[in-house]
Amino acid sequence: MPPRLNLFTANKAVSALRQSTTPALSSPRSIASPIRLRAVQSLPIQRRWNSSRDGSKKVEPQPDEQTFPTVDQLPDVSEEANEISRIMEKEKRCDGIPSSPELDQGSPVEEILSRDKDAMKHMPKVMRDALKKSGGSRSFSTSTRSLMTDVQGEPKNEANPIPPNVPGLEGASDEAAAALASMIEQVQGQALEENPGLKFDPPAVPEDLRTLNFRKRYDTLQDQFTKMMMESGKLTKAQKNMSLVLDHLRTASPPQINPRRRLLGAPPASQLPLDPVLYLTLVVDSVAPLFRIRQQKGIAGGGTAVQIPHPLTLRQRRRTAIKWILDASDKRRDALFANRVAAEVVAVAEGRSGVWDKRDQQHKIGISGRANLNTNVRR
Amino acid sequence: MASSWCWNCLSRLRPTPRALLPPSATPRISSAPFHSTAVHYAQPAKKKGNSLTVMKHRQSTSLRRKKKKVADRGGRPPAVGERKALRKRIVLSNPNALEVEGMLDLSPETMVDSRLRGTVLGLPVPMIDQLRAVQAFKPKQGWSIFRRPGTVLRRDTIEMGRLFEQISGEGDAAKKGKVVKKIVTGMKGSGKTVHLLQAMAMGFMKKWAVITIPDARELVSGETAYAAIEGSDPLQYVQPTATSALLTRTVDANRELLASLKVSQKHPALKMLKPSSTLEDLAKLGFSDPAVSWRVFQALWTELTATAPAAGLEKDFQPRPPMLVAVDGLAHWMTESAYRSAEFKPIHAHDLAFVHHFLSLLKESDSLKNGGLLLYATSASNNPNPKALNIALDRLAARQAGISASSPEYPQPPAYSDADPRVLDLLQPAEKAVSPVELQTLGGLTREEARGFMEYFARSGLLREIINDQWVSEKWSLSGGGIIGELEKFGRRLRATASASK
Incomplete structure (x- = not known):
């Protein structure tokens, strides 16, 4: 939208003129409000600082892992809502735009220049x-822009009696500036309505930008499984084995799903062989444990360890499941390694494998151990 | 002027030799010592090293590692041949794959239909046993993921289909009884072996006699028994077991044809043959007794190439059909074999009677009397890469491009190179031959053919993509311009659906 962009840039040029009519528009608040803001905001910051100080050895948790019970809670919902509403509504300047630090605290160059004649x-x-040139005519034509506004047919042009650049109005620079300012506000309001949070149009990119330039030959899980099958760094051999496993999944008869041990979110079993990677993914994800059991010493005293469940990320969960599957496949009798693994994967899909028991046992321990989550280590 | 130094004084100025001095007890110290204790009173310096390297006495010092337990897999290794059978197993059907609706079969009509170009035609089910018998399918080919075997009808296939029609005496430009000799080359994965398979399928459909050598390497790699033919000059060698296997293959594949043809020539070497016996009976003589298998093969060959019956055997003579001879892996026949002569010299592959028989078909002008097609394919992955063959093939290509042998662009072996003269001589393009050897280079598919091929994957349920021109074009480029082996990899490469991977 060209007119909107132009008006944004025009804003700066006009501000030198405006400041004579409305002297020190935001000067009293510009000193007062940041201090108040800082004072209010400093409270939660201070609290967080204290909380992280006692566990000085602890690594800073990732933003998506901040749900551990040991981590201090963020301010609750109502507090947060209060804060937001205060920022959004009460801190507005007189023109209704939410204040920003550079508007509140900084002083524009034009202001300095007006004081200093030198x-x-x-x-x-x-x-x-x-x-x-700010009030006068331009040396170049603006016909294209006016044409474009006509084409778009925005109602503001009809509503505004004074077009922005009409020669002959140089004398009434204040009025023109005021008109311009009101237009800017209008357009800014419109822009905010259209794309909240975006100053300009969102860039036109293909949908999945993440995969645009970053392509992997294999699926994430397939890659992880392959690398866990690798021995002595022989990746090609592992990949060959993986293709044998997937071909086995593709050609073997569809698994008879045990109703007590269903695969997570699986399509009908008859469709699984047509998508062997999905088949493998579902098998691994279905037997993946949600957490590992941490043996924490020094809580119960007397040297006994307390079992505490510790959540795992997706990749860690899969890793555990793959390890279990590979360990279980070692006990099979097929001559070929790939056949052993493939048979084990099918066994998991059909609910026959001992991997399910391992998972159940781990979850059982975890459920009984969750009472220990909030206990602190004795010193 | 006399010196003021006397001789005695001068001699005293010379430095006294070190060895004469008593050894100094303390080392020389260049700087002043901080303390006055004599150095030799100091404590001996402690040996450096951490506590781990402290010598351990009265226990073993070797590294002890936990041994990994090996799982018991039944206590005995797999039976003899079990693993090879697993390796060589050919699976032609995947019951999980979807049935492609409206898929046509390869037939005498469809194989020359240019409207069907780019579609995948299924191999007729009754013919699959025949194709298995001549070992047309190879273990590494991806037949096992589809519901039933099928091949793409590409430009070369349609041209070959027309050739089959012409030699059989049908079509517009009939060349009945003509021999066409082709050497099929091309990049790795360009479909040379499948081209031979299509030829065999067409041969079976046209009721030709199909004789194949599925792997030329097996004849020269020293795996089968061999024996010198006495009295031959230069000395030639027969391979009875390999010949017997060839007879078995041929009879299994062409049983119907051979059973319908009666013996029409005199074979004094084969006493047990009755005049009324069929060619099948003749070939079966070589099954059980490898000693006579080479003579049986020669007899069978004379029968198949006979144009007229011998005197006294005219009764049930039927005209012999054209023949298809397909050899895969020609390059192995263009070097020394792994066999050794009695003098322990390597035997050249051309001295093996079996190999020589098939190579001489290329050289002779009317080697197949009743007409037919010779297809000798090279292999790009299993290739001994003989220099002489490469030059010979370059020469064939140059000849086809119209470069004469006297031209400076005509390929020559590099000076002082040891290019095999026998190979160069064998494939030397003759000036005015009746049926010269042609070089057929298989390239990539066109985009339309590639699209048909990829759609076959999609319709079989193996490929989950939207097949449009852009996608096909991308894969076509990535596959080196439609090299079908590479396209197949794109078709069967495994991807998860988006929901599962995230």
Whole structure:
């Protein structure tokens, strides 16, 4: 939307004119409000600082892992809502735009220049030109822009009696500036309505930008499984084995799903062989444990360890499941390694494998151990 | 002027030799010592090293590791041949794959239909046993993921289909009884072996006699028995077991044809043959007794190439059909074999009677009397890469491009190279031959053919993509311009659906 962008840039040029009519528009608040803001905001910051100090050895948790019970809670919902509403509504300037630090605290260059006549002489040519031309006619044509506004047919042009650049109105620079300012506000309001949070149009990119330039040959899980099958760094051999496993899954008869041990979110079993990677993924994800059991010493005293469940990320969960599957496949009797693994994967899908028991046992321990989650280590 | 130094004084100025001095007890110290204790009173310096390297006495010092337990897999290794059978197993059907609706079969009509170009045609089910018998399918080919075997009808296939029609005496430009000799080359994965398979399928459909050598390497790699033919000059060698296997293959595949043809020539070497016996009976003589298998094969060959019956055997003579001879892996026949002569010299592959028989078909002008097709394919992955063959093939290509042998662009072996003269001589393009050897280079599929091929994957349920021109074009480029082996990899490469991977 070209007119909107132009008005944004025009805002700066006009502000030099405006400040004479409305002196020190936000000067009293610009000093007061940041201090108040800082004072209010400093409270939660201070609290967080204290909480992280006692566990000085602890690594800073990732933002998505901050749900551990040991981590201090964020301010609750109502507090947060209060804070947001205060920022969004009460801190608005007189023109209704939420205040921003550079508007509140900084002083524009034009303001400094107006005080200092000497600096005004030496100011850059661009600014001098801008000051000279700000109220007057332009040396170039603006016909294209006016055409575009006509094409778009925005209602604001009809509503506004004074077009922005009409020669002959140089004298009434204040009125023109005021009109311009009201237009800017209007357009800004519109822009906020259209794309909240975006100043400009969102860039036109293909949907899945993450995979645009970053392509992997294999699926994530397939890659992880392959690398766990690898021995002595022989990746090609592992990949060959993986293709044998997937071909086995593809050609073997569809698994008879045990109703007590279903695969997570699986399509009908008859469709699984047509998508062997999905088959493998579902098998691994279905037997993946949700947590590992941490043996924490020094809580119960007397040297006994307390079992505490510790959550795992997706990749860690899969890793555990793959390890279990590979260990179980070692006990099979098929001559080929790939056949052993494939048979074990099918066994898991059909609920026959001992891997399910391992998972159940782990979850059982975890459930009984969750009472220990909030206990602290004795010193 | 006399010196003021006397001789005695001068001699005293010379430095006294070190060895004469008593050894100094303390080392020389260049700087002043901080303390006055004599150095030799100091404590001996402690040996450096951490506590781990402290010598351990009265226990073993070797590294002890936990041994990994090996799982018991039944206590005995797999039976003899079990693993090879697993390796060589050919699976032609995947019951999980979807049945492609409206898929046509390869037939005498469809194989020359240019409207069907780019579609995948299924191999007729009754013919699959025949194709298995001549070992047309190879273990590494991806037949096992589809519901039933099928091949793409590409440009080369349609051209070959027309050739089959012409030699059989049908079609517009009939060349009945003509021999066409082709050497099929091309990049790795360009479909040379499948081209031979299509030829065999067409041969079976046209009721030709199909004789194949599925792997040329097996004849020269020293795996089968061999024996010198006495009295031959230069000395030639027969391979009775390999010949017997060839007879078995041929009879299994062409049983119907051979059973319908009666013996029409005199074979004094084969006493047990009755005049009324069929060619099948003749070939079966070589099954059980490898000693006579080479003579049986020669007899069978004379029968198949006979144009007229011998005197006294005219009764049930039927005209012999054209023949298809397909050899895969020609390059192995263009070097020394792994066999050794009695003098322990390597035997050249051309001295093996079996190999020589098939190579001489290329050289002779009317080697197949009743017409037919010779297809000798090279292999790009299993290739001994003989220099002479490469030059010979370059020469064939140059000849086809119209470069004469006297031209400076005509490929020559590099000076002082040991290019095999026998190979160069064998494939030397003759000036005015009746049926010269042609070089057929298989390239990539066109985009339309590639699209048909990829759609076959999608319709079989193996490929979960939207097949449009852009996607096909991308894969076509990535596959080196439609090399079908590479396209197949794109078709069967496994991807998870988006929901599962995230």
